[in-house]
Amino acid sequence: MAKLILNPWLELQDMRDEILKLMEAIEDVPSKQKERDIYGVWKPVADVYEVEDGFVIEIEVPGISEDKINLELKGSELRIYGERRLEKDVSGSEYHLLERSYGPFVRKFTLPDYVEKDKISARLKDGVLVITLPKKKDLQRNIKIEVK
Structure with missing residues (x-):
C-alpha cells in the first residue's frame, strides 16, 4: 500500500509544540499560549488515509x-x-484560561506523483x-500480465 509522504519539517514542528506544552505545564504561565497564538504557531490536527481510488486528508478547522x-x-x-480569529469582544475582562488556538495556520503535504493534481x-x-x-x-486497476 502506497504512503503519502509528509513534510519532515512538520514532525519537528510537532516536537516543538510538544516541548512548548510541557514547558507551559511546568511554568503554568497562560501567557505562553497567548504568545504562541499571536505568532500563528498552531496547526489544526489532520488525518490522512488511502482509499482504493485516492487519498483523503481531513483537517479539523x-x-x-x-x-x-x-x-x-x-x-x-x-x-x-487560513486563519481563525478571536472575534469576541472581551474588553474589560481578563481570560483565566485560553486553550483554543487563534491566528493564522499552515499545513503542508507532499503529494505522490500519481495524484491527479487537477x-x-x-x-x-x-x-x-x-x-x-x-x-x-x-494506477487504480490491476493489469494481468501473461507469463509465457
Missing part, C-alpha cells in the same frame, strides 16, 4: 468559514492555510475540511 481557508498546490506540495477537491462540513486526492486512473 472548527469555527473557520470557507472564505478563511485557502488551498494551494506548488509542484508536489499541497498547502492549506482533480483535487475540498469541502468543509461540520468544522472538518475534507480534501480528496484522486489517483491517476491507470
Whole structure:
C-alpha cells in the first residue's frame, strides 16, 4: 500500500509544540499560549488515509468559514492555510484560561506523483475540511500480465 509522504519539517514542528506544552505545564504561565497564538504557531490536527481510488486528508478547522481557508498546490506540495480569529469582544475582562488556538495556520503535504493534481477537491462540513486526492486512473486497476 502506497504512503503519502509528509513534510519532515512538520514532525519537528510537532516536537516543538510538544516541548512548548510541557514547558507551559511546568511554568503554568497562560501567557505562553497567548504568545504562541499571536505568532500563528498552531496547526489544526489532520488525518490522512488511502482509499482504493485516492487519498483523503481531513483537517479539523472548527469555527473557520470557507472564505478563511485557502488551498494551494506548488509542484508536489499541497498547502492549506487560513486563519481563525478571536472575534469576541472581551474588553474589560481578563481570560483565566485560553486553550483554543487563534491566528493564522499552515499545513503542508507532499503529494505522490500519481495524484491527479487537477482533480483535487475540498469541502468543509461540520468544522472538518475534507480534501480528496484522486489517483491517476491507470494506477487504480490491476493489469494481468501473461507469463509465457
